[in-house]
Amino acid sequence: MGDPSTASVSKMTDFIDIKTLVVCYGLCCCTQLVAFILQYRINKGGQGIQWWIVGSVLMVFGFFMNSFRDVELLASIAIFIYTASFLLCFLCIYIGLAEFVENKKLLRPVLIIVGVSLVVLSYLAFIEGSIFLRRTLLSFSCSILSLFSAVTVAGGNCKHTLPAKFLKYVFIFNTLWLFAFAVLPWWGGPGIALFTSPSPLAATYFLLMTTSTFWTIGLIMLVSQKLSDQLRSSKQFLESTLNGLSANIALINAEGEIVLVNQAWRNFAAANGMSQDFVSEGVNYLRVCEGVCADNALEANSFAQGIRDVLDGKLETFSMEYGCHSPEQKRWFLGRVNPFCGDGPRMVVVAHEDITERKLAEIALAESNHKLELMTNEDGLTKISNRRHFDAMLAYERNRHIRSGATLSLIMLDIDFFKNYNDTYGHVKGDECLQAVAQTVAQCLNRPTDMAARYGGEEFVCLLPDTGILGAVSLAERIRKAVMQCGIPHAASQVASVVTVSVGVVSCICQESITPELIVQRADEQLYLAKHEGRNCVKFRSDDDGMYAQMHNGNSWGLKVLWNSEYASGNADLDGQHMELVSIVNSLLERVLAEGDALDLNSRFNDVYHVVEKHFNDEEAVLRSSGYPEVDEHVARHKELLQKCAGLLKQDAETSVSPVQMLQCIIHDLVLNHMVKEDGKYFAFLNGIGTTAK
The missing domain is CATH 3.30.450.20 (PAS domain)
Known part of the structure; x- marks a missing residue:
């Protein structure tokens, strides 16, 4: 019978399956590989982690090649790769650790030891074939690498952290048991029952699984600790920078x-x-x-x-x-x-x-710029716009009206016999006269878009965007009257005992050929006519000259509507009504001038409205009886115009409406513009019927 203690140890180890331990260790290496890969994805900038991944890959590859050791042609190669993978795994763990803790003092000796060990292992795997020597050399080399790893961690930049201390003790323990497994078999002897087969190999795999798991945990803890320190340091740096x-x-x-x-x-x-x-x-x-x-x-x-x-x-x-x-x-x-x-x-x-x-500072600068702009654009004496500002605005409005197609009007006026005024009253009174006339002109402008400016000397201009000849002439007449009503004495004048003005008006549909200089020239021509035809009057020129003409007698406003044979429709009744409407319009214009504000505009315009309404009804009857194909469209236009004027009359009954606005609607839109443009569409049709009847 054998020794009882030996027998009991043999019974205790009979159940150990080496292949099971090998598979478990291989799975453990795979788990370590996954753990290191995940850690690398979290902290790609972490130094050394890639070496730990390489070591785990080599270990997994070694276990894969170990499955071919029973193949006769691949046995030696599989054994060498399997054995070398252990050594190279320990090497990669060391290199990664040295980089991570920034302590590479022992790197050269480690590389020499690994190089020599690989040469000897290749000899033992391919030539000698001694398993005992191969295991002894591998255990001894790995124990030295574990010792160097412990020393490197202890001298690195993380040596005072808990993960570093934990790793140091793990590698020291790894060093001790590997060294023991390398040295103790050389002592031999039947008294050491631990090494009865298969106990040494089983213990090796068990300890490898345990220590590798611990150092994997320690390495991950070390990385996490360093990352946490970096984040804390980065946050402190960021906070101090932001503060x-x-x-x-x-x-x-x-x-x-x-x-x-x-x-x-x-x-x-x-x-x-x-x-x-x-x-x-x-x-x-x-x-x-x-x-x-x-x-x-x-x-x-x-x-x-x-x-x-x-x-x-x-x-x-x-x-x-x-x-x-x-x-x-x-x-x-x-x-x-x-x-x-x-x-x-x-x-x-x-x-x-x-x-x-x-x-x-920006607000103050804007206010200063505004004041400077006013000083630049303002006439120093009269406090209205100067010639420079007028030229700029005329060019701007002319370009805008080319795009819009609207009518642009310009009023130019001159104080009558101003030189005589200066000679009689002196230049100080002359300046006061210029100031009074300028303010009177500016006060006559009701719209913010209208602009009054001193053109030079005793000449003034008014720029009227989106204004037709009717509105421009009525405003010019209002200015002429307002200057007279100021009652500034002028004993040297040859037209009145007070200061008066002569006014020229021009209205145009802007085109590229009509330059700002041409617009001013046309207004100046009308001003010249006003001066040479008695002064203290209004003369005008318009693109609508066919509709309006100067009145030489009985109407100082100088405006009346002309009947033109081109407006004849071919129907005697309708043409008679058209001529009657023109006569009513001229009468209304004359009454407006004669009575001014005393005239009941709402009542007068209401009368015109009813006359036009009756004319529209008669006109629609004629067009329907003659079979005019576009009669429905013409009737719709009649209704639209009547509704517009009715709304304006209602508005005037509630809140006063500008006389110019009412004149524009009743006289221009309802009578003249409609008679020329809309009624002209059926003239050819009615004239054709009349010719056929004859």
């Missing part, structure tokens, strides 16, 4: 929550009576913007939408200026939103910069 900036800065995540703020942000909240919990980390900033008071709700909502657009990738950056005024102070801020350049979920950096000083 050094004067702008109010916050880091906002994809949900709109504040991740980080600087001290300026906190100080601004405190200075405005806001709770720190309301604008600090963890608060949803988008909801804060949405809950802003009504006075600043529009700006806050716009800024919140800008943050969302940058978070969603719709905008690369966003910025806006906004006012945030308190009862004591006016303040402006510039808000900027920029994407945060970093890995992980999308975040944005929100910065609010106080630009109050710059804004106040």
Whole structure:
């Protein structure tokens, strides 16, 4: 019988299956490989992790090749690769660890040891074939590498951390048991029952699984610790950098929550009576913007939408200026939103910069520029626009009217016998006269788009955008009357005892061929006519000269409507009504001039309206009886014009309407323009019927 203790150990180890342990160790290596790969994906910049991945790959590959050791042709190669994979795995673990802790002092000796060991292992695998020597050499070499790994961790930059201490003890333990398995078999002896087969090999795999699992955990802990330290250091650096900036800065995540703020942000909240919990980390900033008071709700909502657009990738950056005024102070801020350049979920950096000083400077500069512009565009004596400003506006309005096709009018007037006035009353009184006339002209302009300017000397101009000849002439007559009503004595005048003006008016449909200089020239020609035909009157020229003409007698306004044979339709009744309407219009114009404001315009225009309404009914009957094909369209136009004029008359009954506006509607739109343009469409048809009847 044998030794009882030996027998009991043999019974205890009979159940151990070496192949099962090998498979378990192989699975353990695969698990380590996956763990290192996941760690690398989290921290791609971490030094050394890629070496641990390579070591795990080599170990897995070695176990794969070990399955071919029973194939006769591949046995030696499989055994060498399997054995070398252990050594190379320990080497990769060491190199990765040395890089990670930045301690490569022992790298050269390690490479020499591994190189010599690989040469000897190849000899033992391909030539000698001694399993005992191969296992002894492998255990001894791996124990030295484990020792060097422990020394490297102890001298690295992470030596005081808990994971580094844990790894150091794991590698020391690894060194001791590997060294024991390398040395103790040389002592031999029947008293050492531990090495009764298959106990040494089973213990080797069991200890390898245990220690490799522990060092894998330790390495991952070391990486996590270093990453945590880097994040903490980066956050501290970021906070200190942000705290050094004067702008109010916050880091906002994809949900709109504040991740980080600087001290300026906190100080601004405190200075405005806001709770720190309301604008600090963890608060949803988008909801804060949405809950802003009504006075600043529009700006806050716009800024919140800008943050969302940058978070969603719709905008690369966003910025806006906004006012945030308190009862004591006016303040402006510039808000900027920029994407945060970093890995992980999308975040944005929100910065609010106080630009109050710059804004106040801009406002002051704008006011100064406005005053300077007024000084540049304003005539120093009369305080209305000067020649320079008038030339610029005339060129602008001429170009605009070319595009729109509307009518542009210009009034040019000159004080009658002004030289005689200066000679009689002196230049000081002459300046006062110019000032009074200029202000009178400016006060006659009711629309903000109209402009009065001093053209030079005693000449003045009025630029009237979107104004036809009727409105321009009526305004010119109003100016002429207003200057007379000022009652400025003028004993040297040859036309009146007070200061008067001669007025020239031009209205044109702007085209490229009609230059600003040509418009002024035409107005000046009419002014020349007014001076040489008695002064203190209005002369005009218009693209509608066929409709209007000067009245030489009985009407100082100088405007009347002419009947033209081209307006004849071929129907005697309709032509008679058209001539009657022209006569009524001229009578109305004469009454307006004679009675002025004393005339009941609403009543007079109402009479004209009913006459036109009756004419439209008669005209529609004639067109229907003659079979005019477009009669329905013509009737619709009649209704549209009548509704427009009826609305204007109703408006005048409630609130006073400008006489020029009523003249434009009744005389120009309802009578003249419709008679020439719309009625002219059926003239050829009626004339054709008349010719056939004859």
